[in-house]
Amino acid sequence: MTYCVAMALEQGLLFASDSRTNAGVDHISTFSKMHLFEVAGERQLVLLTAGNLATTQSVVSLLRQRWAHDGIGLRGVSSLYDAALLIGDTVREVIARDVSEQGTTQGIDYGASFLLGGQIKGEQPRLFNIYPQGNFIESSVETPYFQIGESKYGKPILDRVVQFSTPLNEALKCTLISFDSTIRSNLSVGLPIDTLTCKRDAFVPPKPYRVTETDPYFNQIRKSWGRGLRKVFTQLPDGAWFER
Amino acid sequence: MTYCVAMALEQGLLFASDSRTNAGVDHISTFSKMHLFEVAGERQLVLLTAGNLATTQSVVSLLRQRWAHDGIGLRGVSSLYDAALLIGDTVREVIARDVSEQGTTQGIDYGASFLLGGQIKGEQPRLFNIYPQGNFIESSVETPYFQIGESKYGKPILDRVVQFSTPLNEALKCTLISFDSTIRSNLSVGLPIDTLTCKRDAFVPPKPYRVTETDPYFNQIRKSWGRGLRKVFTQLPDGAWFER
Numbered sequence: 001m002t003y004c005v006a007m008a009l010e011q012g013l014l015f016a017s018d019s020r021t022n023a024g025v026d027h028i029s030t031f032s033k034m035h036l037f038e039v040a041g042e043r044q045l046v047l048l049t050a051g052n053l054a055t056t057q058s059v060v061s062l063l064r065q066r067w068a069h070d071g072i073g074l075r076g077v078s079s080l081y082d083a084a085l086l087i088g089d090t091v092r093e094v095i096a097r098d099v100s101e102q103g104t105t106q107g108i109d110y111g112a113s114f115l116l117g118g119q120i121k122g123e124q125p126r127l128f129n130i131y132p133q134g135n136f137i138e139s140s141v142e143t144p145y146f147q148i149g150e151s152k153y154g155k156p157i158l159d160r161v162v163q164f165s166t167p168l169n170e171a172l173k174c175t176l177i178s179f180d181s182t183i184r185s186n187l188s189v190g191l192p193i194d195t196l197t198c199k200r201d202a203f204v205p206p207k208p209y210r211v212t213e214t215d216p217y218f219n220q221i222r223k224s225w226g227r228g229l230r231k232v233f234t235q236l237p238d239g240a241w242f243e244r
Numbered sequence: 245m246t247y248c249v250a251m252a253l254e255q256g257l258l259f260a261s262d263s264r265t266n267a268g269v270d271h272i273s274t275f276s277k278m279h280l281f282e283v284a285g286e287r288q289l290v291l292l293t294a295g296n297l298a299t300t301q302s303v304v305s306l307l308r309q310r311w312a313h314d315g316i317g318l319r320g321v322s323s324l325y326d327a328a329l330l331i332g333d334t335v336r337e338v339i340a341r342d343v344s345e346q347g348t349t350q351g352i353d354y355g356a357s358f359l360l361g362g363q364i365k366g367e368q369p370r371l372f373n374i375y376p377q378g379n380f381i382e383s384s385v386e387t388p389y390f391q392i393g394e395s396k397y398g399k400p401i402l403d404r405v406v407q408f409s410t411p412l413n414e415a416l417k418c419t420l421i422s423f424d425s426t427i428r429s430n431l432s433v434g435l436p437i438d439t440l441t442c443k444r445d446a447f448v449p450p451k452p453y454r455v456t457e458t459d460p461y462f463n464q465i466r467k468s469w470g471r472g473l474r475k476v477f478t479q480l481p482d483g484a485w486f487e488r
Contacts, residue, residue: 152396152397152429153396153397153399153400154400155397155429156397156398156400156401156425156426156428156429157400157473159428159429160425160470160473160474161473161474161477168486169482169486170477170478172482172483172486173477173480173482174477177477181400181404182400184400184403185396185399185400185403197486207485207487209483209485217481217483217484217485220481221480221481224476224479224480225476225480226404228476228479228480229401229404229405229473229476230404230405231476232468232469232472232473232475232476233405233414233417233418233421234414235468235472236417236465236468236469236472237461237464237465238413238416238417239416239453239461240461241451241453241461242412242413242416242441242453243451
């Protein structure tokens with residue numbers, strides 16, 4: 001499994017992805033699921049991946065190969081919408097190739113999901129959720145974030161805290177707690193967590209930050225969060241109908 | 245879908261269940277999923293149900309019919325373990341009957357899950373999770389609670405707060421917040437919520453409390469909870485690596 005979150009907020013974009021991949025609980029590896037495509041001062045695109053690892057790796061490899069050539073691929077598109085379209089086409093291309101080479105799916109799920117966010121000069125920052133079928137949806141002010149992979153455990157905290165107007169630093173803390181909740185409940189989601197924020201219109205080279213098992217900041221906020229939560233509970237009143 | 249939680253804690257037992265049933269999003273009804281069997285001063289058994297409504301209703305109807313006769317059924321068993329066994333048998337009886345009468349499952353899932361908790365004089369309070377196959381597991385000091393139905397959204401908050409030593413009043417507040425998180429994220433789980441606590445060794449008639457949409461206490465704590473959460477977030481420090 002996998003857990004990825006991306007947000008398009010007032011101040012800019014936020015991305016986070018875990019790095020555990022598995023084929024059964026006895027076959028676990030670590031792969032980054034965050035992929036950055038950048039032309040300094042002109043375009044920043046970040047792709048988060050979930051699903052079949054052979055499919056997602058092939059999609060990213062093809063995008064990188066074509067990125068090397070000016071004017072085509074992700075380097076050539078003039079809008080994030082066209083970038084999402086291109087990635088959708090690439091997903092379909094890879095799945096069609098791998099399935100037709102086999103002649104059968106052999107019961108294997110070749111599907112993959114992607115979150116694509118970024119900004120191309122002249123546009124606002126935009127965020128897309130690309131489905132295994134290659135079609136996609138875009139975020140909005142009302143729905144400013146998307147998740148792919150094991151999304152349920154970490155969703156309530158995002159829903160209670162994150163709005164379009166939430167500052168990037170608050171959204172990042174909330175995202176790390178959402179990951180902590182998911183990692184505690186699902187073995188197939190694991191550290192390290194790759195995080196990245198891109199400020200609106202800044203076009204400075206984004207600096208990914210990788211949160212590892214021993215990261216003192218992550219361990220500090222997960223502890224403070226647990227303590228803070230329990231304190232909020234003790235301050236909630238009992239129902240008048242609760243008999244001591 | 246459904247969401248039910250039951251806990252066996254130091255101070256006693258806690259139960260909570262939503263009351264929405266659905267066959268597709270366009271066919272939604274309200275049914276209580278909490279069933280109480282009691283002999284004053286001698287035994288208290290509480291059954292929470294999830295899954296196929298025809299199956300769960302039939303199981304409960306058969307248990308009630310047999311409850312009417314002394315010495316057999318849930319009135320006759322001498323331990324909670326035997327009660328779980330009897331319910332498992334009844335599940336298998338109902339599913340075998342309904343499927344064999346049809347001759348085919350017609351692609352329908354006849355399965356149902358149950359949480360059975362209670363106390364029979366001479367025993368400790370005990371809690372069982374009964375699977376659609378009729379077999380079951382029992383809670384422990386390390387794993388003092390079970391969920392059935394749509395469990396993922398509401399699990400992180402329980403995992404962070406509830407331990408065997410958690411007082412019933414704290415556990416009840418946490419359970420209501422867990423339901424609120426689930427209801428916000430999944431349309432197929434809905435109010436009212438039936439709640440019930442049974443103190444260890446008390447054997448006084450349990451008083452179920454039903455939390456409705458307009459319940460002032462529920463609305464107060466869900467608001468205070470959201471506010472409290474956001475306050476904890478603003479007090480968490482930013483990572484040194486986060487650039488403002």
